[in-house]
Amino acid sequence: MKVFKKFMVPVLALVLLTGSAFTFIAAQEWQIAEGYSIGFSSNDAGGIFKDFKGNIVFDEQNPAASRFDVTIEVASINTGNGLQNKHAKSEEWFDAAKFPQIRYVSQKIVKAGSGYQSTGDLEVHGVKKAMTIPFTFQKTAKGGIFTGTFNVNRNDFHIGKPGGEVGEVIKIDVSVPVTKK
Amino acid sequence: MLKRSLALGIVSGLLAGIVSLAYAKIYHSSLGADFSTVAGMTSILAGSVFGGLLAAFGYWLLTKWLRQKGEIVFNLLFVILSFASVLAPFAVKLPLTLEAPELFPGMVVPMHFFPALAWLTLKPLFFPSPDLSGNSVNKVF
Numbered sequence: 001m002k003v004f005k006k007f008m009v010p011v012l013a014l015v016l017l018t019g020s021a022f023t024f025i026a027a028q029e030w031q032i033a034e035g036y037s038i039g040f041s042s043n044d045a046g047g048i049f050k051d052f053k054g055n056i057v058f059d060e061q062n063p064a065a066s067r068f069d070v071t072i073e074v075a076s077i078n079t080g081n082g083l084q085n086k087h088a089k090s091e092e093w094f095d096a097a098k099f100p101q102i103r104y105v106s107q108k109i110v111k112a113g114s115g116y117q118s119t120g121d122l123e124v125h126g127v128k129k130a131m132t133i134p135f136t137f138q139k140t141a142k143g144g145i146f147t148g149t150f151n152v153n154r155n156d157f158h159i160g161k162p163g164g165e166v167g168e169v170i171k172i173d174v175s176v177p178v179t180k181k
Numbered sequence: 182m183l184k185r186s187l188a189l190g191i192v193s194g195l196l197a198g199i200v201s202l203a204y205a206k207i208y209h210s211s212l213g214a215d216f217s218t219v220a221g222m223t224s225i226l227a228g229s230v231f232g233g234l235l236a237a238f239g240y241w242l243l244t245k246w247l248r249q250k251g252e253i254v255f256n257l258l259f260v261i262l263s264f265a266s267v268l269a270p271f272a273v274k275l276p277l278t279l280e281a282p283e284l285f286p287g288m289v290v291p292m293h294f295f296p297a298l299a300w301l302t303l304k305p306l307f308f309p310s311p312d313l314s315g316n317s318v319n320k321v322f
Binding site for chain 2: 039047048078079080081082083084085086
């Protein structure tokens with residue numbers, strides 16, 4: 001019994017300490033809820049992407065342990081006009097048949113002012129580029145909501161031809177309600 | 182003349198509206214596309230009657246101005262304008278909440294021809310043929 005106490009007490013203490021440490025580090029996982037909006041706009045065209053999914057791990061107190069890995073289905077684009085939708089999915093623009101998804105994977109999330117900044121890789125049209133996205137997180141009764149606005153230059157991803165009627169800088173507006181997993 | 186034109190315009194517009202509503206219902210039930218928020222019952226009926234009234238004024242003006250050739254010019258213009266108007270549904274930007282905007286022209290384009298079809302169908306009732314009414318025949322050529 002003495003031997004048991006001698007070894008087991010430190011072992012149990014170590015297990016508890018290690019466990020509590022992991023509990024502290026592990027950030028909250030969130031599930032994307034209905035009502036999200038992934039919008040884009042330029043001087044000529046604008047619309048939304050209807051299909052959005054992914055894994056969101058985020059802790060307000062510990063942004064360093066947070067991570068986003070989200071994808072958008074290119075074919076779900078809706079500009080409100082059938083001909084524009086077809087055009088946007090064509091080879092000249094998003095080439096939805098060859099590059100069916102837009103993906104963003106965060107590498108680092110830090111607190112920035114009243115919000116946060118996520119630095120990661122944005123992959124569109126087969127081109128991967130580092131992208132910093134500012135966002136805010138607001139707690140709600142059911143969970144929370146991420147919102148962010150940032151610009152993307154479509155030429156960086158070889159989408160469409162440079163110039164033309166559609167502006168080169170596209171404004172992206174993101175609003176994603178989440179619930180705790 | 183103007184009264185009869187207006188009566189024909191209103192009646193043919195109403196007929197076109199009723200046919201359009203029936204077509205919209207068939208379209209919705211067969212394809213599942215619901216555009217009632219942008220092309221509802223009131224707007225379809227109002228648009229059809231407006232088309233009929235526009236045609237009535239056009240017919241009255243042309244037959245007054247060109248006399249014998251007025252009807253031929255009117256018929257040609259009515260059909261050409263109906264054809265030209267089908268470009269609008271292809272260019273329109275619908276609310277982003279609506280699913281499958283590519284199905285919208287398929288529902289609306291046929292409706293653009295219904296006022297002309299209704300007008301041409303009902304015209305003999307409002308303007309009987311000179312042969313049938315016993316009046317003198319107005320020869321165009």
